[in-house]
Amino acid sequence: MASRAQILIPIAIAAVIVGVVGMMAIPKDVKLEQAEFPRGMIKIDDVLLQVQIADTKPLQTRGLMFQEKLPYDQGMLFVFEDEGVRSMWMLNMQFALDLIWIDADGNVVHIEEDTQPCKSALETMSCTFTNGNEEMAKYVLEVSSGFVDKFNITKDSKIEIISI
16 A cells, blocks of 8 residues: 555645646746736626726736735626636635626626635645536636625626626
8 A cells, every 4th residue: 555655745746747837838928917907897786896807818817816906896807709617726816706607698607705816836726716517608707705795696696798
């Protein structure tokens, strides 16, 4: 029978390799601590939000990395070309988020509350979140942790895009 060390050491080495390769694969413009995102307005139920828009691969990869905070009247809207199963990762995040997956018709299809940031590259796999039950999503809205509870957002909620 293999000892604990014989099992954990290869797993730790693999995790380090995955983390290093992942960091090397991030485009250079994503690594910059300051990034300019297009801005827009959305409404979820009766809550008006100013959103940063991540509608390109580099902006989606960069996301909210390195930002210090996000007020409750702001968010980041990830806009994809088509509906699909979407995974979101919390690498280099500075604070916890509520994640809201939305279909092409503006219906909330999944919610993950209080998602915690990765503390290291080794944790990248454990701080990745996917829309549950593989419900198709065209958008993902990231808001500060506590937003979903504060504004009673549920799977019955609806998003209205005002401008993006």
